[in-house]
Amino acid sequence: MNYKMIRYTLGWLLLFEAAFLTVPLATAITYSVMGTVNPSEYDTEWWSMYSLLISMGICIGMGILMTVRKPKNRSLYSRDGLVIVALGWIFLSVFGAIPFVISGAIPNYIDALFETASGFSTTGSSIIPAVEELPKSMLMWRSFTHWVGGMGVLVFIMAFLPLGGAQNLHIMRAESPGPTVSKLVPKMRTTALILYLIYFILTVAMFIILLFDPGTDAQNGKMTVFEALNTAFATAGTGGFGIINDSLGGFSSFAQIVVTVFMLIFSINFSSYYLLYKRRLKDAFNLEIRIFLLIVIIAIAAITLNIYFADFSESMDEMVITNSAGEISSDIGADGRYSFLNALKHAAFNVATIISTSGFGTENFAAWPELSQVIIVLLMFIGACAGSTGGGLKVSRVLILVKGIGRELKAAIHPRQVKKITIDKRPVENEIVRSVNAYMICYIVVFILLLLLVSIDPYVTDLTTAFTSVAATINNIGPGLGAIGPASNFAGFSYFSKIVLTFSMIAGRLELLPMLLLFAPSTWRKN
């Protein structure tokens, strides 16, 4: 273990976190010094500006202390890369929670840690009952953590900081989602830059489109610049923090459709966009993406029909998401039914929000018919494509697992048949198949352990809540079903459960291995 290099990299990570904090700081300055908000918010913005400055000071101080001595030996091995990533994400969350506590937005540190980890891991599970009451700058910091976490913080650092040569691949492998990681271009740094450029362009595009929001009607205005920026950040990272309690339910259909489309765009492998740009259409629309789109279409069709024919007249009260202003939002008509277009819109939105692992909400799907709920839970596990900002198992892994089952079945019929799993007519190496299988088992074991730990909590009264709380955090989705459906939040859990779920979120984002390694004694042993 190259402890010095780990310390040095983590030091840089804190310096970068201080840089990230300038985004909410700019928001605070805009709303306080420029005085563009109503007087009641004026003071809180001033105070959150100070809290952000203090947090930045802490990050910079620690960062400088850790980076002042440059390590001579800069070589990193696979193990170091994994440890850097795991510790890095813990550091990010631990320090990123400070402004919430100092500003008083989230007074309890454990709550703040949960919220920050939820942000960086792009989960979107929240413990805040009334989001609107938070200072604008704190809302911005929440959304921005999604954006930073979506693509990976250490990849970002690598794009801008020459930390070392080839060994950076270990860091990228540990941080990027999916069973395999390949470079787009020979140079690691250029690859990281290209990925961030794509990410940046797509985010800006979404932000601009959202500004054209026509609004719902005369009173309910369109998206403000602040709202559009936050929504763009949270969608790009497939995070799902809302800036008002009813998430996107209160916004116009236009905004909801734009977010639906972009959630799907951000859950497709980013290298496809690069290949598209290079006009390699065949490579861009690979099997994973075709299957992903197929799953999306089938799920939308099934849920649309299911909720279109369902009668909600008896469960109208459960359906609505009430925001703190007491306004209710639901598109169900007076007869307790969706119109076909509304059914389609909400089915599409919720399928996108779950499969992309964003976790925005429009309608309370926890009150939908069982079939729709089960489909939604299935989508939670499948997740997005590898190499995107989404979480879950990843379509490519599911694909390999399903094809693996097919191979076993064939082997039962023709025991001597030699068969390799192929994707896009290319054989998948046994090594990868093995690692995907191992990942699946690891995933199930971790899932069960977390489920046991969460069940200790007296707040958890039903299996649905326990099960989906772990599923929603480990897959980085956000809302679950039962007591943590889109209409409610995670505030009621005990502190112990919150810490368990915080671990679940970060472990899920980093795809288990880096976080599990922290618990292996041999990781810390000297060679």
Add this chain to the structure above:
Amino acid sequence: MNIIIVGCSKVGETLASQLGKENNNVTMIDLSSEKINDITTRYDVMGIVGNGATHTTLVEAGIDSADLLIAVTDSDELNLLCCMIAKKTGKCRVIARVTSPEYNADIPYLKDELGLEMIINPEFAAAEEIARVLRFPSAMKIETFGKGRVELLTFKLPDSSNLVGMKVKEVVTKLKSDILICTVDRDGEAYIPNGDFTFCGKDVISIIASPRKASTFFKKINFAVHAVKDVIIAGGDELTHYLCDLLKSSGISIKIIEKDAECCDELCSKFTDATVINGDYADQELLEEEGLKNTDAFLALTKHDEQNIIISLFAKGFDKTKIVTKINRNEYEAIIKHLDLDTAIYPKNITADIIVRYVRAMRNAIGSNVETMYSIIPDKVEASEFSVREGSPITEAPLAGLRFKSDVLVAAILRGRTVIIPRGHDVIKAGDSVIIVSKHRVLRDISDILETRRDA
């Protein structure tokens, strides 16, 4: 520059590491996914699994935007095919490694007709290096600059030399030798010595000098330079064939010991002047009978590294003999350093060096004006040749008046046909070629050696 390397052999790996470090975009192609996985985790390069001689794989590797393709697989035919397909598909330059002597004669034809920029034969390159060392047996290694006008010689200082205990500045004052001490490698530590540096026995010293002055220098320090008159070569493989060709006209008498009778037949029909002996080169009696004790040079050039090392160590017992050992596996390099062998020749390293030199020259056209570059002590000290342009800040004052960065040395100035070993009063002029020795530095332009002035 975008470079595609076909074949993850040892040469390919050395190239990937070196060229990747020099900020080129390197893509490796190999059939074995294991090798590709290994190489992409260790170096910052992209890997593609596939046959480099297929159009599809080359397109996938980005042949359209590649500047250079280097084919260094173990198969000559595959390398040539790769290059031909690359030539047809892209606009890149191509380099092929071709080992077989049959193709060696065809190199000019292949270059002209197939448009290959460079064909490199590791065995032939090794033979050339051996021939150079034989001309100057005191040196372990000889590199040439400025089309052969300047030589960079590396030698190990024997304890008996009168240079031991002398200071660097006394080389000029006492010995009156017009040579320049570039680097000293002492116990694995590299030094660029200043005037007060004192020499010790067993130092590995590299000097820059013109060939004639170098030989007078060696006489003055009691490090006898007697030209090699006869050699014994153990092993009659390709390398021996090439070497005999090169030595044909030099007047050196050659004795070849080879186990295989057929090989012996071939050798003696091809080289009528050489004495070919059919016998076991590991047989001590045979070696002594054939005059190992009195020969000037003994070359261990068999196929097996271990055998080469062992018979070289045996021959080492006769201290007048110059010993050259061929080593195929670069992995042995670190171990061999401890064995105190005389000159070890690594055909694979030589190949990689030559290709890297070519790539640097190619880059030269793009910006940096390095003409050639040699590593004197691998990964530590390099010597580079620069051409000086009009208006370069280095031409402004005599060398004594310029402020150089630390660990940088102006080793030689080539002006027209003359070679100047620079002293403080010399001035560099535009149009000169200058050889710079530097430690731990990437130099892109001659002005990089100057301390940046604060008032500028």
